[in-house]
Amino acid sequence: MKKILVADDERSLRMLISATLELGNYNIFEVSNGCDAIREIEKEKPDLVILDVMMPGKTGFEVCKYIKDSEELKEIKVRDLTNGYEDNQEDGVVGYGGKLDIRPPFQREFVYDDKKRNAVIDTINKGE
Numbered sequence: 001m002k003k004i005l006v007a008d009d010e011r012s013l014r015m016l017i018s019a020t021l022e023l024g025n026y027n028i029f030e031v032s033n034g035c036d037a038i039r040e041i042e043k044e045k046p047d048l049v050i051l052d053v054m055m056p057g058k059t060g061f062e063v064c065k066y067i068k069d070s071e072e073l074k075e076i077k078v079r080d081l082t083n084g085y086e087d088n089q090e091d092g093v094v095g096y097g098g099k100l101d102i103r104p105p106f107q108r109e110f111v112y113d114d115k116k117r118n119a120v121i122d123t124i125n126k127g128e
Contacts, residue, residue, distance in 0.1 A: 003027045007037035008052035034058025048077045
């Protein structure tokens with residue numbers, strides 16, 4: 001089973017991504033800051049790390065640099081959550097360059113149908 005680390009200081013977004021990926025039969029680990037991300041990466045050696053760029057402790061950029069500078073860890077795939085991340089009242093919240101519909105317009109709760117869940121899993125699988 002592939003291991004994925006989700007690092008984001010926004011609990012609701014971590015939960016959404018983790019819940020979606022768990023349906024794809026992945027082993028998911030969550031952390032809320034960059035320092036914990038580095039500790040978990042060292043411990044678990046995940047196949048993929050999904051990083052928020054702006055986190056307490058160390059930023060996603062610093063965590064990514066740590067991974068890529070390490071001979072032991074540099075093969076770990078890294079994806080960031082801010083690529084195309086937009087949040088506004090009219091259009092809702094989207095991420096992954098518009099591929100992840102995090103929150104539809106004018107909605108406060110997260111809703112996922114099978115098509116959107118599968119789109120997230122496909123995005124993660126294709127990211128090389």
